[in-house]
Structure formats: structure tokens, C-alpha cells
Amino acid sequence: MMQDKEQEKGIAAMAACYQTFDPAAYLQYNYTPPRADFVRKDSIVPWKLACLHRAFTEGDVSGDLLLDIGSGPTLYQVLSGCEVFNRVLMTDFLEVNRAELRRWLQDAGGCSLDWTPYLQHVCKLEGRRPSAWTEKATRLRRVIADVLPVDVHCSQPVAPDALPPAGADCLVSCFCLESVSPDLPAFTRALGNIRKLLRPDGHLMLIGALGESYYFGGPGLRIPVVPLDEAQVCASLKETGFTLIRLEVYNLPSDMRVGVDDVTGVFFAKAKRD
Numbered sequence: 001m002m003q004d005k006e007q008e009k010g011i012a013a014m015a016a017c018y019q020t021f022d023p024a025a026y027l028q029y030n031y032t033p034p035r036a037d038f039v040r041k042d043s044i045v046p047w048k049l050a051c052l053h054r055a056f057t058e059g060d061v062s063g064d065l066l067l068d069i070g071s072g073p074t075l076y077q078v079l080s081g082c083e084v085f086n087r088v089l090m091t092d093f094l095e096v097n098r099a100e101l102r103r104w105l106q107d108a109g110g111c112s113l114d115w116t117p118y119l120q121h122v123c124k125l126e127g128r129r130p131s132a133w134t135e136k137a138t139r140l141r142r143v144i145a146d147v148l149p150v151d152v153h154c155s156q157p158v159a160p161d162a163l164p165p166a167g168a169d170c171l172v173s174c175f176c177l178e179s180v181s182p183d184l185p186a187f188t189r190a191l192g193n194i195r196k197l198l199r200p201d202g203h204l205m206l207i208g209a210l211g212e213s214y215y216f217g218g219p220g221l222r223i224p225v226v227p228l229d230e231a232q233v234c235a236s237l238k239e240t241g242f243t244l245i246r247l248e249v250y251n252l253p254s255d256m257r258v259g260v261d262d263v264t265g266v267f268f269a270k271a272k273r274d
């Protein structure tokens with residue numbers, strides 16, 4: 001009982017932290033050079049895009065619905081998957097982030113980041129000419145069916161009628177679970193909660209921070225993060241009923257440490273629901 005109360009308090013404290021999250025600042029900190037430098041192979045964003053490209057084009061991932069958990073204000077994580085699935089659902093806990101995504105979807109201007117270099121880069125990975133980015137943008141706007149609220153700490157993280165009864169065919173989630181959980185047990189429980197949204201044998205693409213204890217979600221907004229190592233990621237996946245297909249690790253070069261967090265690395269896990 002006492003333990004439940006403590007858990008609830010930890011989760012409520014995390015939710016309170018997010019109330020002043022600033023999507024434009026977050027995008028600026030993490031999705032512009034040096035972290036998103038497309039001429040550098042060792043830049044963090046091209047690394048993530050390459051992992052996602054490979055994972056979605058190996059031939060083992062297919063189905064109708066791709067669900068992105070904790071999308072934030074970003075689109076990069078569905079740029080490869082949108083070519084494989086007919087429908088994509090984006091989700092976030094905060095209305096400010098859902099609004100940022102809707103602005104891009106409606107193509108009416110006012111976006112905090114220009115996603116063109118991202119679209120061009122993924123076109124290149126797919127062997128298309130960079131100018132095909134407009135076709136990719138059109139496809140993305142067509143296949144993203146909705147931007148929904150989500151709470152990974154709930155046993156039912158999205159509204160029950162949002163998904164087909166069997167669940168989504170594939171989940172992607174990037175930098176969400178460790179940065180919204182007060183501790184490792186909460187991270188693992190959240191992983192178990194999102195697993196329920198995935199059909200049996202469906203794939204999970206999980207990207208996250210290694211060794212991170214905080215990040216800035218806006219000027220002066222220091223958000224605590226569960227510092228993870230590779231063994232803990234693998235153990236949490238196993239405990240919640242996933243079979244790991246591949247774990248890839250990126251170590252942050254010193255010039256990517258730009259004072260917006262204390263992350264030391266990034267993991268990419270491709271796994272399958274048992």
C-alpha cells in the first residue's frame with residue numbers, strides 16, 4: 001500500500017515536470033546541428049535514422065498499423081515506417097506536442113522545425129533522389145491518421161477504441177519511457193503497459209538514452225531521467241515479454257555533449273512481442 005502511494009507520487013512528480021515542456025526549445029536542443037548534422041556520419045540523428053531505416057527494411061516487419069508512443073514534437077521516428085504501414089498513429093502526453101505535430105500535418109505553417117533535411121536524408125537511405133522528399137511528406141501526411149493522448153503509466157495507455165482489438169502491428173517509441181519514469185521499476189512497468197498495445201508477434205523499435213540522469217525540456221526545465229545501461233534495457237525487455245532481435249549502441253562523441261543533458265549513449269532495440 002505504502003509502496004503504491006510512493007509509486008504514484010513519483011509518477012505525479014514526473015507529470016508535474018512536463019507541464020512547462022517547451023517543444024520549440026526541445027527541438028532546437030536536440031534536432032539541429034551538431035546533433036542533427038546530415039553531413040557527419042557520427043552525428044546522433046543520422047545514426048538513429050539509419051537504425052530505423054535498416055529495421056523497417058529487413059523484410060520481417062509488416063502489417064497495417066504503426067503506433068508511435070510518446071512522439072513529442074518530432075516526426076523523424078516514423079519516416080521509414082510510414083513507407084511500410086498503411087496507417088500511423090502518433091501519440092503524446094502533452095497537448096503542446098500534439099499541437100506541434102498537427103501544425104505540420106495541416107501544412108499551414110508555424111512549425112518550430114523544418115523537417116525537410118530529415119525527409120531528404122531518409123529518401124537518400126531508401127535509394128531515392130533527395131528531391132523525392134515532397135512525395136515522402138505527402139505520404140506521411142496521408143498515412144498519419146491521428147495524434148492521440150497517451151499515458152504510459154496507465155494500464156491502458158491510449159483510449160480503448162483507438163486501436164483494433166488485436167493491437168497495433170508495430171510499435172516505435174523513442175526517448176520516452178526513461179524520461180517519464182521516476183525509476184527503473186516504473187520504466188519496466190511502462191514497457192509492460194505499451195506491450196499491451198501490440199499484437200502478438202508484432203515488432204517493437206525502442207530507442208532511448210543510456211547513462212542519462214536529466215535533460216532540459218526548455219530553458220531552466222531540468223527533467224530527471226532513469227539512467228539506463230544496456231543490461232537493464234535487455235532485462236526489462238525480457239521481463240515484459242519481448243524477444244530481443246538486435247541491440248545497437250551509439251556512444252556520444254564529446255562535441256555532441258552540448259549542455260542540454262548528460263546522456264552518454266543511445267540504444268536502439270528491435271524486439272518482438274512473445
Ligand SMILES: C[S@@+](CC[C@H](N)C(=O)[O-])C[C@H]1O[C@@H](n2cnc3c(N)ncnc32)[C@H](O)[C@@H]1O
Nearest residue numbers: 070071072093094150151152174175176179180
Ligand atoms: C524526451 S521526449 C521524447 C520525444 C520524441 N519521441 C523524441 O524522440 O525526441 C519525452 C516525451 O514523453 C512525453 N511524456 C511525458 N509524460 C508521458 C507519459 N506519462 N506517457 C507518455 N508520454 C509522456 C513528453 O510529453 C515528451 O514528448
